[in-house]
Amino acid sequence: DAGLCDRKTLHAKAAIAKLSASEAAGRVIDRCVQIFGGRGYDRSYPVERLYRELRVDRIWEGTSEIQRLIVAGELVKRGTGVLGMPSAG
Numbered sequence: 001d002a003g004l005c006d007r008k009t010l011h012a013k014a015a016i017a018k019l020s021a022s023e024a025a026g027r028v029i030d031r032c033v034q035i036f037g038g039r040g041y042d043r044s045y046p047v048e049r050l051y052r053e054l055r056v057d058r059i060w061e062g063t064s065e066i067q068r069l070i071v072a073g074e075l076v077k078r079g080t081g082v083l084g085m086p087s088a089g
């Protein structure tokens, strides 16, 4: 919004945020189910609902694979610096 970077770079930064948050949430809720054991799979416990609800975050608004393609495209075109990543080598 402040015009600090162009639309495509902003798109890639949003893709990084969406990808990392949804993948992290998926890992965390998977552990929660494991910790709860059979109760984690039981519909009467909220952890089961959260597991189902978080799963779709890696699919809608652009799947994880598509977010990776967006980020990779930006890295190939403009390098790591533009996304605030340390430069390779």
Ligand SMILES: Cc1cc2nc3c(=O)[nH]c(=O)nc-3n(C[C@H](O)[C@H](O)[C@H](O)COP(=O)(O)OP(=O)(O)OC[C@H]3O[C@@H](n4cnc5c(N)ncnc54)[C@H](O)[C@@H]3O)c2cc1C
Binding pocket: 056, 059, 060, 061, 062, 063, 064, 065, 066, 069
């Ligand atoms: C509950 C729900 C609500 C939704 N609400 C909305 C809504 O309100 N508005 C809206 O516009 N859309 C909505 N969607 C659609 C959603 O955005 C799409 O499901 C999503 O973009 C994925 O598209 P797709 O389902 O066609 O999967 P596909 O594109 O068929 O993908 C299938 C699989 O192939 C992979 N894949 C596809 N292309 C590539 C590629 N080039 N390289 C590598 N892997 C690839 C995908 O990552 C995925 O794993 C909703 C979906 C769901 C499940």
